[in-house]
Amino acid sequence: MKFTATQTGKFSGPGFTARCVLGKGGVVKASQKREGDGASPAGTWPVRNVFFRPDRLDPPVTSLPLVPLKPYDGWCDAPDHRLYNRPVSLPFSASHEKLWRDDHVYDVIVELGYNDDPVTPGLGSAIFMHLARPNFEPTEGCIALEQNDLLTLLELMVPGAEIEISF
Structure with a gap:
C-alpha cells in the first residue's frame, strides 16, 4: 500500500485524498538532503511506528505498531x-x-523509515508524518496533515505501507 505526498500540498493513496504540507526547504533528492535544511527528501519511505500522546487522545485505530509517548521521549539529531x-x-x-x-x-x-537502515550521519533525521499547524505552515522536512485526516489515514494503513514524497 503506497501513499504520495506532493509539494503542491496533495496527499493521496487508495481511497484517500487530503491536504498536506511539506518542508519549508521544498523537496530535494534524498542524496541532497542535509540535517537542518528544512527540506523533505524525495523518495519512497516505509512506515515504521505510530507515536501518540496518551494524555491528549485515545490510541489511534490502526494495524500499525503503536507507541505511547512519554514526557522524556526525544529523537537524536546530532550527526x-x-x-x-x-x-x-x-x-x-x-x-x-x-x-x-x-x-x-x-x-x-x-515514523518514516528515512535514513535509518543504515543511518548516514548528516543526511537528515526525524522525517515524520505529523499534525499540521492550524495555518498549514511548512514543516522542518516532515509531512503534516490535519488531525482528522491523519487519524483516518492510519485506519487505512497496514504494515508494509509506504509514503512517497514527490516533487
Whole structure:
C-alpha cells in the first residue's frame, strides 16, 4: 500500500485524498538532503511506528505498531552522535528534538523509515508524518496533515505501507 505526498500540498493513496504540507526547504533528492535544511527528501519511505500522546487522545485505530509517548521521549539529531536518527530518553546531552511538545503538532507522529537502515550521519533525521499547524505552515522536512485526516489515514494503513514524497 503506497501513499504520495506532493509539494503542491496533495496527499493521496487508495481511497484517500487530503491536504498536506511539506518542508519549508521544498523537496530535494534524498542524496541532497542535509540535517537542518528544512527540506523533505524525495523518495519512497516505509512506515515504521505510530507515536501518540496518551494524555491528549485515545490510541489511534490502526494495524500499525503503536507507541505511547512519554514526557522524556526525544529523537537524536546530532550527526556526530552514535544514536543519530534514533529515539532517545531525555535528558540527553547531544542535540535532539523533544517528542512531548507543548503544541499539538506531535500528538500523533508516524515514523518514516528515512535514513535509518543504515543511518548516514548528516543526511537528515526525524522525517515524520505529523499534525499540521492550524495555518498549514511548512514543516522542518516532515509531512503534516490535519488531525482528522491523519487519524483516518492510519485506519487505512497496514504494515508494509509506504509514503512517497514527490516533487
